[in-house]
Amino acid sequence: MFGEMLENVRDRKPLIHNITNYVTVNDCANILLACGGSPIMADDINEVEEITAICGGLNINIGTLNQRTIPSMIAAGKKANELGHPVVLDPVGAGASNLRTSTALELLEKVQFTVIRGNISEIKTLATGNGTTKGVDADVTDSITEETLEQGAVFAKNFAAKTGSVIAITGAIDIVADRDKAYCIYNGNPMMSSITGTGCQLSALVAAYVTANPGMALDGAAAAVCAMGLCGETAYKRLADLDGNSSYRNYIIDAIYNLDGKTLDRNAKYKII
Amino acid sequence: MFGEMLENVRDRKPLIHNITNYVTVNDCANILLACGGSPIMADDINEVEEITAICGGLNINIGTLNQRTIPSMIAAGKKANELGHPVVLDPVGAGASNLRTSTALELLEKVQFTVIRGNISEIKTLATGNGTTKGVDADVTDSITEETLEQGAVFAKNFAAKTGSVIAITGAIDIVADRDKAYCIYNGNPMMSSITGTGCQLSALVAAYVTANPGMALDGAAAAVCAMGLCGETAYKRLADLDGNSSYRNYIIDAIYNLDGKTLDRNAKYKII
């Protein structure tokens, strides 16, 4: 099924509006092109509603949020809601500053998100209203392992029920859940955390998948998470002696470019709880 | 002749001031270095005139325009005009929002551009004053093919006559025209549209070429378009099994770095109408 969703992205070429950070924006654009989608970046308050209107989906990422772009995020999000477009939130660093936490909470209040994707620290911050995130990476004490998986899935389902969004918590094991069902995804490679923006790229990918597969937000998001993890594995196998994280970054995007539905179906590793 | 123009870029090392979007800015800087030029990015209203004054040419790209940078674009453009520096406009997404269309038109009114480079949808928007651009890519119904080439060349020449600028319309076949003469350029590879920013990079390259070849804006722009297309071909030949759009991006810039005048002369594919 995930394979079919991937092929829908290639066939339907969803145009995704991104209001995102300037650190990883180029990678987000290239991964959207790699998966078969098309990116447009626009963050001025005077154009975000119009831009969102010509797109199929919206991806909001607070990675380098600032006073100029926060109102743009809200305006674009509301417009996308009005038009019935899927909207993804990546609450980068929520919990690391009051500005990030309060902006993420304000976005949750004013915009109905289709999918919220973050690491466990970020998602916990949104769920509890305050956080102890150390920077933009997950706090190690929070990590989801086989032991805490059941508990993590319950947490994700509850937060999904509360927000009406699909919740995607990524880490060593990824959880993608709505109120009833949680995918626990085992694809991925630890080296993915040695490059900046794999999370941001995944959020853009999720936006493409849920846009190209209307009405299937849970499965679409899970398919995107599997695809990204699988490409992290493929890219890892490709590493040669002198390669490091910079080559690895290129190889992941290359792998997304080359991935097809059959390969995704054959290699997706998950269970449902 | 194009080869000589390339060598002039290598010899004269033009310093190019870029006011450009944050999506592809790094690639623009690296392609300027690859071709033998030197980039400087500066967009604050309090320094753009000074920065432009120490440069040889100016490249204005509206890709992620915002209220802070629009006045900077106008001020820098006027200053460059005053000093007789070449100025390139890349009207990214003109037609996709009123802000982009009106900003591009305002720029055309207040700044005399040496070259305007865009896809056919963007250039049509500028020529007609309104547009139906779908995002930042050209509308397929607009594309220039062998059948519409003559008509496209007439359109480009007319718009060149009206603006006093060289018009570079890039697509499957590229047209670079002044009021009298149009280069129709056949270099390039379709995969170039699978990476973000080949257009932005080309505009930066055009700025370097026209700056290093004063008084030869038409030929300089055409040489840059041929060089970019040829490097898209070279990079494509270099692709290995696991490579995708991310490696392709690197290979194009690498090819620009390695391109010499003889190779460009030997492989430039164009006709003049």
Add this chain to the structure above:
Amino acid sequence: MFGEMLENVRDRKPLIHNITNYVTVNDCANILLACGGSPIMADDINEVEEITAICGGLNINIGTLNQRTIPSMIAAGKKANELGHPVVLDPVGAGASNLRTSTALELLEKVQFTVIRGNISEIKTLATGNGTTKGVDADVTDSITEETLEQGAVFAKNFAAKTGSVIAITGAIDIVADRDKAYCIYNGNPMMSSITGTGCQLSALVAAYVTANPGMALDGAAAAVCAMGLCGETAYKRLADLDGNSSYRNYIIDAIYNLDGKTLDRNAKYKII
């Protein structure tokens, strides 16, 4: 000793707050991850103090400074000083515009920097209060060679004494000095100037090294400069026929990722004067 400092970065994983330009920000993030550190980028005045407080060190780079981010740089710098965190300044393009020169001088006045890293033109601008920098690259008439090395070292020591900062002047030969002692470093490769942001990346690396090696700012900065130069050499050796500056950029970051303490100790080339 440098090798041990590198290993300290890997062990202590310093979290570095970067207020930096949007041209090379992705490379700065990836090189911080490559060396074993962790990056966070945040530039809004409403969060920079909080973000700096959860980090170990701060890296301020004025590459695309603007009116919104200048107060953020000052606020973050003061907070870092209060907390005793190392602060690095990269005065990109100081001397190229009054805005850059005056901002750099204001930063020097209001913030106590642990290390100031720039090319000779930028550092001279800071030392004399005015400059003739041509763009973001060093003026050739200023370059440090074997003949001007002694004089350069005296200049660096004097400016170090005046500012209380370690001064790192990078070029064909690098000088890293405090008031008493100057490392003259011979690692590096001329091709490093053919990619954008090797300087910015080095400043981020310096921030990681001085943060992970408290109280050893001179040696830490020198170790980072050696490491960067050595990786420029390693990456150069790796270049294949079709490679150019874009692949070279990836190879340098890859080399930082793979560098270990022993290799650094064995290959660091410097003398002390």
